[in-house]
Amino acid sequence: MTARTRLIMFLAAAAVIAGFFAAACSRLPPFGTPDHPYAARAVAAALAHRTANTVASVNFDIRAFDTLGEESILFGTVLGATLLLRRARDERHRRAEAERVMPTTRLFGTLLLPVTLVVGVYIVAHGQLSPGGGFQGGVVLATALHLAYVAADYRALKRLRPLTFLDVADSLAAASFTLVGLAGLVAGGAFLENVLPLGTFNQITSGGTVPVLNAAVGIEVASGLIALLAHFLDQAVELTDPDQHETGGD
Protein backbone atom coordinates (compact mmCIF):
# COMPACT_ATOMS: atom_id res chain seq x y z
CA MET A 1 0.00 0.00 0.00
CA THR A 2 1.47 3.36 -0.99
CA ALA A 3 1.66 6.36 1.30
CA ARG A 4 -1.00 8.11 -0.79
CA THR A 5 -3.53 5.26 -0.43
CA ARG A 6 -2.83 5.09 3.28
CA LEU A 7 -3.46 8.84 3.62
CA ILE A 8 -6.75 8.58 1.70
CA MET A 9 -7.89 5.63 3.85
CA PHE A 10 -6.96 7.53 7.01
CA LEU A 11 -8.82 10.67 5.91
CA ALA A 12 -11.95 8.65 5.04
CA ALA A 13 -11.92 6.86 8.40
CA ALA A 14 -11.18 10.10 10.26
CA ALA A 15 -14.09 11.87 8.54
CA VAL A 16 -16.52 9.07 9.52
CA ILE A 17 -15.32 9.05 13.14
CA ALA A 18 -15.39 12.87 13.32
CA GLY A 19 -19.00 12.89 12.07
CA PHE A 20 -20.29 10.32 14.56
CA PHE A 21 -18.21 11.79 17.42
CA ALA A 22 -19.59 15.29 16.81
CA ALA A 23 -23.15 13.90 16.61
CA ALA A 24 -22.65 12.01 19.91
CA CYS A 25 -21.10 15.01 21.66
CA SER A 26 -23.96 17.32 20.67
CA ARG A 27 -26.26 15.39 23.05
CA LEU A 28 -23.87 15.63 26.03
CA PRO A 29 -24.58 18.00 28.93
CA PRO A 30 -22.70 21.30 28.43
CA PHE A 31 -19.08 21.53 29.58
CA GLY A 32 -18.36 22.79 33.09
CA THR A 33 -21.91 23.25 34.41
CA PRO A 34 -22.42 22.99 38.20
CA ASP A 35 -25.13 20.30 37.96
CA HIS A 36 -24.82 17.11 35.96
CA PRO A 37 -27.48 14.39 35.75
CA TYR A 38 -25.09 11.50 36.50
CA ALA A 39 -23.16 13.37 39.22
CA ALA A 40 -26.35 14.19 41.13
CA ARG A 41 -27.41 10.51 41.19
CA ALA A 42 -23.91 9.21 41.99
CA VAL A 43 -23.43 11.61 44.93
CA ALA A 44 -26.82 10.62 46.36
CA ALA A 45 -25.96 6.90 46.03
CA ALA A 46 -22.53 7.43 47.63
CA LEU A 47 -24.03 9.33 50.57
CA ALA A 48 -26.64 6.58 51.05
CA HIS A 49 -23.78 4.09 51.52
CA ARG A 50 -21.82 6.56 53.71
CA THR A 51 -18.86 6.72 51.32
CA ALA A 52 -17.22 10.16 51.31
CA ASN A 53 -15.36 9.72 48.01
CA THR A 54 -18.03 9.44 45.32
CA VAL A 55 -15.53 8.12 42.76
CA ALA A 56 -14.63 5.23 45.09
CA SER A 57 -18.33 4.54 45.61
CA VAL A 58 -18.88 4.34 41.84
CA ASN A 59 -15.80 2.17 41.27
CA PHE A 60 -16.09 -0.26 44.16
CA ASP A 61 -19.79 -0.26 45.07
CA ILE A 62 -22.22 0.86 42.36
CA ARG A 63 -20.16 -0.48 39.45
CA ALA A 64 -17.82 -2.87 41.28
CA PHE A 65 -18.39 -5.46 38.55
CA ASP A 66 -16.57 -3.17 36.07
CA THR A 67 -13.66 -2.92 38.48
CA LEU A 68 -13.55 -6.71 38.77
CA GLY A 69 -13.05 -6.79 35.01
CA GLU A 70 -10.31 -4.15 35.14
CA GLU A 71 -8.56 -6.01 37.94
CA SER A 72 -8.71 -9.25 35.94
CA ILE A 73 -7.14 -7.47 32.95
CA LEU A 74 -4.15 -6.52 35.09
CA PHE A 75 -3.91 -10.06 36.50
CA GLY A 76 -3.98 -11.48 32.97
CA THR A 77 -1.30 -9.00 31.86
CA VAL A 78 1.04 -10.04 34.66
CA LEU A 79 0.36 -13.71 33.91
CA GLY A 80 1.06 -13.23 30.21
CA ALA A 81 4.26 -11.26 30.82
CA THR A 82 5.46 -13.92 33.28
CA LEU A 83 4.89 -16.62 30.66
CA LEU A 84 6.50 -14.71 27.80
CA LEU A 85 9.50 -13.35 29.69
CA ARG A 86 10.48 -16.55 31.49
CA ARG A 87 14.10 -17.55 31.13
CA ALA A 88 14.55 -19.31 27.81
CA ARG A 89 16.85 -22.31 27.42
CA ASP A 90 19.45 -20.41 25.39
CA GLU A 91 19.64 -17.35 27.62
CA ARG A 92 22.56 -16.90 29.95
CA HIS A 93 22.08 -15.69 33.48
CA ARG A 94 24.61 -13.10 34.53
CA ARG A 95 24.40 -12.17 38.19
CA ALA A 96 24.06 -8.40 38.73
CA GLU A 97 27.15 -6.85 40.26
CA ALA A 98 27.36 -4.57 43.27
CA GLU A 99 27.58 -1.00 42.08
CA ARG A 100 28.78 2.30 43.42
CA VAL A 101 26.21 5.06 43.80
CA MET A 102 26.64 8.73 44.59
CA PRO A 103 26.22 9.28 48.36
CA THR A 104 23.54 11.92 47.78
CA THR A 105 21.51 9.49 45.63
CA ARG A 106 21.86 6.82 48.29
CA LEU A 107 20.69 9.25 50.99
CA PHE A 108 17.77 10.38 48.80
CA GLY A 109 16.60 6.80 48.24
CA THR A 110 17.08 5.70 51.85
CA LEU A 111 15.01 8.62 53.14
CA LEU A 112 12.35 8.50 50.43
CA LEU A 113 11.69 4.73 50.28
CA PRO A 114 9.93 4.40 53.68
CA VAL A 115 8.07 7.71 53.17
CA THR A 116 6.80 6.57 49.75
CA LEU A 117 5.72 3.18 51.16
CA VAL A 118 3.71 4.94 53.89
CA VAL A 119 2.15 7.28 51.30
CA GLY A 120 1.15 4.23 49.23
CA VAL A 121 -0.50 2.50 52.19
CA TYR A 122 -2.23 5.79 53.10
CA ILE A 123 -3.63 6.21 49.58
CA VAL A 124 -4.95 2.60 49.58
CA ALA A 125 -6.44 2.89 53.08
CA HIS A 126 -8.13 6.26 52.49
CA GLY A 127 -9.59 5.43 49.10
CA GLN A 128 -13.15 5.65 50.42
CA LEU A 129 -12.50 9.10 51.97
CA SER A 130 -10.18 11.05 49.68
CA PRO A 131 -8.89 10.84 46.09
CA GLY A 132 -6.92 7.65 45.57
CA GLY A 133 -7.63 4.00 46.23
CA GLY A 134 -6.33 0.56 45.46
CA PHE A 135 -5.08 1.22 41.92
CA GLN A 136 -3.30 4.50 42.67
CA GLY A 137 -1.87 3.40 46.03
CA GLY A 138 -0.82 0.04 44.58
CA VAL A 139 1.19 1.72 41.83
CA VAL A 140 2.83 4.03 44.40
CA LEU A 141 3.74 0.99 46.54
CA ALA A 142 5.20 -0.85 43.55
CA THR A 143 7.28 2.13 42.35
CA ALA A 144 8.42 2.91 45.92
CA LEU A 145 10.20 -0.44 46.14
CA HIS A 146 12.18 0.35 43.00
CA LEU A 147 13.80 3.34 44.73
CA ALA A 148 16.09 0.64 46.14
CA TYR A 149 17.39 0.07 42.61
CA VAL A 150 17.95 3.81 42.09
CA ALA A 151 19.60 4.32 45.48
CA ALA A 152 21.65 1.10 45.65
CA ASP A 153 21.83 -1.65 43.01
CA TYR A 154 19.85 -4.55 41.57
CA ARG A 155 20.97 -6.90 44.33
CA ALA A 156 19.45 -4.63 46.99
CA LEU A 157 16.16 -4.57 45.07
CA LYS A 158 16.17 -8.37 44.77
CA ARG A 159 16.59 -8.74 48.53
CA LEU A 160 13.60 -6.42 49.11
CA ARG A 161 11.42 -8.34 46.65
CA PRO A 162 10.24 -11.81 47.67
CA LEU A 163 8.85 -12.79 44.26
CA THR A 164 7.34 -16.14 45.26
CA PHE A 165 5.45 -14.48 48.10
CA LEU A 166 4.34 -11.62 45.82
CA ASP A 167 3.03 -14.05 43.16
CA VAL A 168 0.90 -15.80 45.80
CA ALA A 169 -0.28 -12.45 47.23
CA ASP A 170 -1.22 -11.31 43.71
CA SER A 171 -3.37 -14.38 43.06
CA LEU A 172 -4.98 -14.38 46.52
CA ALA A 173 -5.86 -10.67 46.27
CA ALA A 174 -7.32 -11.16 42.79
CA ALA A 175 -9.40 -14.08 44.07
CA SER A 176 -10.55 -12.25 47.20
CA PHE A 177 -12.29 -9.58 45.08
CA THR A 178 -14.52 -12.33 43.67
CA LEU A 179 -14.95 -13.84 47.15
CA VAL A 180 -16.22 -10.50 48.52
CA GLY A 181 -18.66 -10.47 45.59
CA LEU A 182 -19.81 -14.02 46.42
CA ALA A 183 -20.27 -12.96 50.07
CA GLY A 184 -22.91 -10.53 48.83
CA LEU A 185 -24.59 -13.40 47.01
CA VAL A 186 -24.49 -15.64 50.12
CA ALA A 187 -25.91 -12.86 52.32
CA GLY A 188 -29.04 -12.95 50.17
CA GLY A 189 -28.35 -10.01 47.90
CA ALA A 190 -26.68 -9.70 44.51
CA PHE A 191 -23.10 -10.34 43.37
CA LEU A 192 -20.79 -7.61 44.78
CA GLU A 193 -23.61 -6.05 46.80
CA ASN A 194 -22.44 -3.89 49.70
CA VAL A 195 -23.39 -6.19 52.60
CA LEU A 196 -20.91 -5.13 55.31
CA PRO A 197 -21.88 -2.65 58.08
CA LEU A 198 -21.63 0.85 56.58
CA GLY A 199 -20.02 2.56 59.62
CA THR A 200 -19.90 6.29 60.34
CA PHE A 201 -19.66 8.73 57.43
CA ASN A 202 -16.14 10.12 56.84
CA GLN A 203 -14.44 7.57 59.13
CA ILE A 204 -11.79 5.18 57.83
CA THR A 205 -14.07 2.18 58.52
CA SER A 206 -17.01 3.63 56.56
CA GLY A 207 -18.31 2.46 53.20
CA GLY A 208 -18.91 -1.25 53.87
CA THR A 209 -17.15 -3.35 51.24
CA VAL A 210 -15.44 -0.33 49.59
CA PRO A 211 -12.32 -0.30 51.85
CA VAL A 212 -12.12 -4.13 51.71
CA LEU A 213 -12.18 -4.17 47.92
CA ASN A 214 -9.72 -1.24 47.86
CA ALA A 215 -7.29 -3.22 50.01
CA ALA A 216 -7.64 -6.30 47.77
CA VAL A 217 -7.00 -4.22 44.63
CA GLY A 218 -4.12 -2.40 46.35
CA ILE A 219 -2.34 -5.67 47.20
CA GLU A 220 -3.05 -7.10 43.76
CA VAL A 221 -1.81 -4.04 41.85
CA ALA A 222 1.28 -3.59 44.03
CA SER A 223 2.43 -7.23 43.89
CA GLY A 224 1.37 -7.65 40.26
CA LEU A 225 3.31 -4.59 39.09
CA ILE A 226 6.39 -5.56 41.12
CA ALA A 227 6.31 -9.00 39.47
CA LEU A 228 5.76 -7.43 36.02
CA LEU A 229 8.68 -5.01 36.47
CA ALA A 230 10.80 -7.83 37.90
CA HIS A 231 10.51 -9.81 34.66
CA PHE A 232 11.33 -6.73 32.55
CA LEU A 233 14.28 -5.84 34.82
CA ASP A 234 15.58 -9.43 34.78
CA GLN A 235 15.53 -9.36 31.00
CA ALA A 236 17.29 -5.99 30.82
CA VAL A 237 19.83 -6.49 33.62
CA GLU A 238 20.57 -10.17 34.17
CA LEU A 239 19.67 -12.27 31.13
CA THR A 240 21.85 -12.18 28.03
CA ASP A 241 21.64 -13.97 24.71
CA PRO A 242 24.26 -16.68 24.13
CA ASP A 243 25.93 -14.87 21.23
CA GLN A 244 26.70 -11.66 23.07
CA HIS A 245 28.37 -12.69 26.30
CA GLU A 246 31.83 -11.61 25.10
CA THR A 247 30.67 -8.01 24.97
CA GLY A 248 27.97 -8.18 27.64
CA GLY A 249 29.99 -9.26 30.66
CA ASP A 250 32.96 -7.22 31.79
Added chain:
Amino acid sequence: MNEWLIGAALAFVVLSATAAVLTRDPARQAVVLSALGLGLAVLFAVLQAPDVALSQLAVGSALTPLLILLSVRKVSRRPSGTDHRESGGGKEEG
Protein backbone atom coordinates in the same frame (compact mmCIF):
# COMPACT_ATOMS: atom_id res chain seq x y z
CA MET B 1 -9.15 31.88 35.61
CA ASN B 2 -10.10 28.19 35.56
CA GLU B 3 -10.83 28.31 31.84
CA TRP B 4 -7.33 29.66 31.20
CA LEU B 5 -5.80 26.86 33.28
CA ILE B 6 -7.79 24.23 31.37
CA GLY B 7 -6.82 25.85 28.07
CA ALA B 8 -3.12 25.95 28.97
CA ALA B 9 -3.10 22.32 30.15
CA LEU B 10 -5.00 21.22 27.04
CA ALA B 11 -2.56 23.09 24.78
CA PHE B 12 0.39 21.45 26.53
CA VAL B 13 -1.19 18.00 26.12
CA VAL B 14 -1.82 18.58 22.40
CA LEU B 15 1.75 19.85 21.85
CA SER B 16 3.47 17.05 23.79
CA ALA B 17 1.26 14.37 22.19
CA THR B 18 2.21 15.67 18.72
CA ALA B 19 5.86 15.76 19.80
CA ALA B 20 5.58 12.13 21.02
CA VAL B 21 4.23 11.05 17.62
CA LEU B 22 6.94 12.95 15.72
CA THR B 23 9.81 11.60 17.85
CA ARG B 24 11.32 8.58 16.09
CA ASP B 25 13.86 7.29 18.62
CA PRO B 26 11.99 5.10 21.18
CA ALA B 27 14.26 6.11 24.08
CA ARG B 28 13.56 9.80 23.49
CA GLN B 29 9.90 8.98 22.91
CA ALA B 30 9.73 7.53 26.42
CA VAL B 31 10.87 10.85 27.87
CA VAL B 32 8.34 12.80 25.76
CA LEU B 33 5.62 10.32 26.83
CA SER B 34 6.56 10.99 30.44
CA ALA B 35 6.08 14.74 29.88
CA LEU B 36 2.76 13.99 28.15
CA GLY B 37 1.69 11.91 31.18
CA LEU B 38 2.54 14.79 33.48
CA GLY B 39 0.53 17.21 31.30
CA LEU B 40 -2.47 14.84 31.28
CA ALA B 41 -2.26 14.55 35.09
CA VAL B 42 -2.33 18.37 35.39
CA LEU B 43 -5.27 18.51 32.95
CA PHE B 44 -7.25 15.93 34.97
CA ALA B 45 -6.43 17.81 38.19
CA VAL B 46 -7.72 21.17 36.85
CA LEU B 47 -10.82 19.37 35.52
CA GLN B 48 -11.45 18.28 39.15
CA ALA B 49 -10.72 14.57 38.63
CA PRO B 50 -7.96 13.99 41.22
CA ASP B 51 -8.49 10.20 41.26
CA VAL B 52 -7.76 9.91 37.55
CA ALA B 53 -4.89 12.42 37.86
CA LEU B 54 -3.21 10.19 40.47
CA SER B 55 -3.49 7.07 38.29
CA GLN B 56 -2.26 9.00 35.26
CA LEU B 57 0.72 10.38 37.18
CA ALA B 58 1.75 6.94 38.44
CA VAL B 59 1.15 4.92 35.27
CA GLY B 60 1.58 7.46 32.46
CA SER B 61 4.62 9.37 33.64
CA ALA B 62 6.48 6.69 35.62
CA LEU B 63 5.55 3.12 34.72
CA THR B 64 5.01 3.23 30.94
CA PRO B 65 8.26 5.14 30.15
CA LEU B 66 10.17 2.77 32.44
CA LEU B 67 8.79 -0.31 30.66
CA ILE B 68 9.61 1.26 27.27
CA LEU B 69 13.17 2.11 28.37
CA LEU B 70 13.73 -1.43 29.70
CA SER B 71 12.44 -2.97 26.45
CA VAL B 72 14.60 -0.62 24.34
CA ARG B 73 17.63 -1.52 26.42
CA LYS B 74 17.01 -5.22 25.96
CA VAL B 75 16.36 -4.99 22.23
CA SER B 76 19.19 -2.56 21.39
CA ARG B 77 21.71 -4.89 23.05
CA ARG B 78 20.98 -7.58 20.45
CA PRO B 79 23.55 -6.70 17.76
CA SER B 80 26.64 -7.93 19.56
CA GLY B 81 29.89 -6.00 19.43
CA THR B 82 28.25 -2.71 18.53
CA ASP B 83 27.25 -1.54 21.99
CA HIS B 84 30.05 -0.19 24.18
CA ARG B 85 27.97 1.40 26.88
CA GLU B 86 27.81 -1.82 28.88
CA SER B 87 30.88 -1.16 31.07
CA GLY B 88 28.91 0.74 33.71
CA GLY B 89 26.31 -2.05 34.04
CA GLY B 90 23.68 0.20 32.47
CA LYS B 91 22.73 1.85 35.76
CA GLU B 92 21.73 5.14 34.18
CA GLU B 93 18.67 3.76 32.43
CA GLY B 94 17.07 2.00 35.36
